[in-house]
Amino acid sequence: MKNILGAFILLVVLLSTKTYSQELSGFAQFQLRYFPLGPLDDRQEGTGFSLAIQPEFYYDFGGSPHSLLFTFFARYDQHDKERTHYDIRELFWLYYSDNWEISVGFRKIFWGVTESQHLVDVINQTDFVENFNGEQKLGQPMINFIYIHDWGTLELFLLTGFRERTFPGEKGRFRFPILIDTENPIYESSSEYKHIDFAFRYVNYIGPFDFAISHFVGTSRAPRFTPIDSAGIEPYIQLNYDLMNQTGLEGQLTLGSWLWKFEGITRHTIGKRFYALTAGFEYTFSNISNTGLDVGVLGEWLYDDRDQFFFPPNPFKNHVFVGSRLAFNDVQSTEILAGVLVDYRGAGIYPSIEASRRVGESFIVNLEAIAFYNTEEGDLLHFFRRDNYLQLEINWYY
Amino acid sequence: MSFINNLKYIFIVLIAFTMMLSAQTPEEKGLEIAIEADKRDLGFGDSSSELTMILRNKQGDESKRKISNKTLEVKDDGDxxxxxxxxxxxxxxxxFLSFTHKSGPDDQWLYLPALKRVKRIASDNKSGPFMGSEFAYEDISSQEVEKYTYKYLKDETVDGIDCFVMERYPVDENSGYTRQIVWIDKAEYRPMKVDFYDRKNSMLKTLTYHEYKQYMDKYWRADKLSMINHQTGKSTDLLFADYKFANGFSDSDFNQNSLKRAR
Structure with missing residues (x-):
């Protein structure tokens, strides 16, 4: 008995000192949002602060091809109860071999090449309360298998369960004047959130040309909004999560200082089909006058032929994005991305700016501002016309 | 017209010919040194190391960067x-994943962990600073013979070590330099010092190599590289540790999936 106990202790000591390597990292964030305009709905609050943490634990089984990663996220928001939330961003086991890889658990997967919107990127649900731009995602449970060969990489996804989109609550900004009922979404699939989705993606590159083809079969991450106005109750918006089939194509040509980018999708859902694309370029003037400054110029065209009242809406149906990316390449890694999205046929001008700079060795200060100008009735973003904001973030990394 | 005269003539021609063969131009000698230096580092297979960068500004304030590094030698092409x-x-x-090529642009991808995004990036920004340091991208990328033309200048002794001194001229028009002067030690063909001249041909930076160690009885690596910018007064030290060779790396350790897994 003593021997077994001794052996066990020895094993634990060996594992903890030699075989295992573990790491804790992450960040803590203070965020301040300033809304200069009063809200559409009196119940909505304006300026306020919030706090967030995102710790990440990594376990590596001593140089073996097994690893575990756990990324947790939580935010407290001063006003909005729905924005006060937590999520398992990642929690997965991964094993890799020379030409294949498998992972099981919650993961975040990014597809695509363009900057102004991400059409082909459909694996993860958007954590919409985090940011209006939709870049923040909820962890998606999956079994992911990757096969790597000379002819390219094949990625297979079995998506075991659906995550509902997060929406701002009664007191939050970036919402419709009538509230969304997030408690009772309507699914097209009879297995509702338990429906298993399937996706694959083929990725390869030939010289300067990177490309991928993807296909997704399952429940759309983006819902339809159905206003319900029945007698005796306050009107509300019902969420409809329909089944869809989406094929996506992405490509990037890297030639000298030019990046040429394309993303296109065709989606079939609720009995109809639509197409959408983003196409554009990024040109970088690098190390201008030997100052280290890089100035990138971006232009993208966003086209979407969907019926905005039939399908889950996309506000960018015929827009142009022009912008500039400044990287100072200094010790503080100062960067600025400024741009404007314009509906060049209709109304709507949406300027935005993001800037970041390191302070000391472990703090990053971010500034972000978005405005909604010249919107018109019938535009999805018309509901956000009072939500111009300036955001300050102080992130401490450890 | 005698047989002797004919013989004399043939003899003179022969001597002139052999002289022509043996009298190297400075360009030929420079290239020969570069090829020999490259040859002595051939066959290392793969290597890994841990790098600490110390960035110093004019006032002497320091900032630190830590980087892990893996390299795979590719036969007949860049690493x-x-x-x-x-x-x-x-x-x-x-x-950051990079496939360097002896000729033509390199292939480079960057992985951004916050977005889980792999981005193919333009590789023609050779002259820009690497992570805010005094090292440009072209200073730290794999040094291939084909990336320069050469000219031998003289022999000189640096810190008691006999060196060849040669000038090299970047082939790539995106390079930030007109020329570099390189001191290479005669015994082992290792770079000891490099002076960089900017596009206006004024002295920009000096790089010195310190504390060379030999690995696998053949390959020399410096533990410390110091770059001083004469125009700004800033400097950067690269401190290498934990050099390992024969890790058994293969192509599968250098693709977009290993880039995402990397830590």
């Missing part, structure tokens, strides 16, 4: 490398 950023903490997990 493949994977660079993983560990510090500052905000860039932790960011990784």
């Amino acid at each position: 493949k490398s994977l660079v993983i950023f560990n510090e500052p903490r905000d860039v932790k997990g960011t990784a």
